[in-house]
Amino acid sequence: MTLVDVRQLVKHYAGARSWFGLGRAQPPVRAVDGVSFSIASGRTLGLVGESGSGKTTVGRTMLRLQEPTAGKVLFEENDVFALDPARLRALRRRMQIVFQDPYSSLNPRMTVEETLREPLQIHGLRGEVAALLDEVGLDAAFAKRYPHELSGGQRQRVGIARALSVEPQFVVCDEPVSALDVSVQAQVLNLLADLQARRRLTYLFIAHDLAVVRHIADDVAVMYLGKIVERAPAAEIYAQPRHPYTRALLSAVPEPNPRATRRRIVLTGDVPSPAHPPPGCPFHPRCPHPRKSERCRTEPPALREITPPAPPPGHLAACHYAEEPM
């Protein structure tokens, strides 16, 4: 059953004006440029992309932490962007977010207990701080501590406990383990998986690291320059990536195996600015696909089902030549 449905989400930021506001306005930054997906209840969608791909903006706009430019988000049939403030607040209890940086996302002047009580008070709920701490693997003694007394991993556990305190159904996890060391990262990833199983949570898991996503996601969507370029069940996308960008991204992940014999696809050039996306396929200036043609420079490829449909169906790619070998 679909819990969250995102339809043609668009978020543009007004371009900066040069010359202290007197000059011509720059073109808008198309951070998110028509993104659609849905997440079934209890499942995890991994949203992957590099800096500037728009993945974080998708997560924040879905929760209306930023106002969208266009598009629709349905949460159990509620139109999130059409709600009045009171109903939005009520809905926010059911959709929460865990931020990337556990150093800046906790108030340094509040104890752990105060941090965890605040959302409960806002929503008029009762909750046990000790039980919450226990659920995220922290001793009850942490309640009296301040963030500076905690390690990065402990802070992130507090951030998770804060999100869970109001008993949400849906949690946006925005790069929740990127700032953590590998041994602690594994602890927090396992914790998120355990909590999901225990509380039947639905996750949007935003990350730049395809290897991390593999350990938590059921489905994966890859973003490039504000658009989803490929989406598939996780096992499928890792085994049979179809979009040249996904293939390059996968081949660039450093593998902890000195005898790895993967073929590396090293992309040339940088990601173009989202204020000046290339015409046609946004990836075409860097695309290493042998079939790359004039069509790629002029005609934007639609996100479409691979033909013939892969078993299981639901493997989409936005490439004119997704079926051709690379």
Added chain:
Amino acid sequence: MTAETPALLRVRDLKTYFVTEHGKGTARAVDEVSFDLYPGETLGIVGESGCGKTVTSLSILRLIPEPPGHILPGSLIEFEGRNLLALPAPELRAVRGNQIAMIFQEPMTSLNPVFTVGDQIAEAAIIHQHLSRAAARARAIEMLRLVGIPDPEERVDHYPHQLSGGMRQRVMIAMALVCHPKVLIADEPTTALDVTIQAQILELLDRLQQELGMAVLLITHDLGVVAGHADRVVVMYAGRVVETAKTDELFEHPLHPYTEGLLAAVPRIDALPARARLHAIPGQVPAATAWPTGCRFRPRCPHAWDKCLTEPPLLESGAPGHTARCWLVTEPERRQASR
């Protein structure tokens, strides 16, 4: 890299301590670290935050701010037969940036925003090699071309803010290599970069190392980066070297439980099946002001026994060229079957 080749850089019993803010304690950030770097090789130093890898690299070039830091007497950093720690400042400056160069993690903050990239690359060539301004500028253009920056004649007059993160890291590399150093210290050179840009920079470093024949000290938290680019690896934990081996050997037969744990904790794209649970090392790296007694990994170790509480293990050789600081090397029967 054979036993007969003398090491280019020898680090012996390096101890770098910091007096903490309120004078309450001493952080033993680097505590008796020893390793050798041979000509032409890439030596990886891996470890998590707080293990002492960056302090080690800064100590080599004496870039530790004093106070609060100090390198203890008895430490030795020998480069081509000279102890860098005993070198007078002018002689040290002749080595630093000239024969031993360094690139840092943050290409955004390591470049001066008010000078063109050409000026910044040329500076070292003017100081160390006494080139004229014109010759140094020509050298800067040549270096930009070497590191793969398109239109170097034009880019040489650009300021850092006009370049992307990947381009800035290329400029950093050009700056470091302008005097053709014998040793390049690369401290997390790709950590701030996206994975496709990281792949470009690592490939560039590999190519330049082959072309210029320099030795590289590659400091990283990423075992994947080490696996693909280092000849040998030093694993650090809690201010100490806990394991040293050739890269293949380390990944195939890790001896130290920390190395084993770290390898098992790395998320993998080739893992089967998807959503596989990761192995996690319990607990966290302790504070440098209060390292545990005995073996510093003991509180997190699945194999620890009473000896580990009282006797700090020594670096023992488990195989030729493979050492680990763990009592299991000499008492392998103590290894717990399950992990």
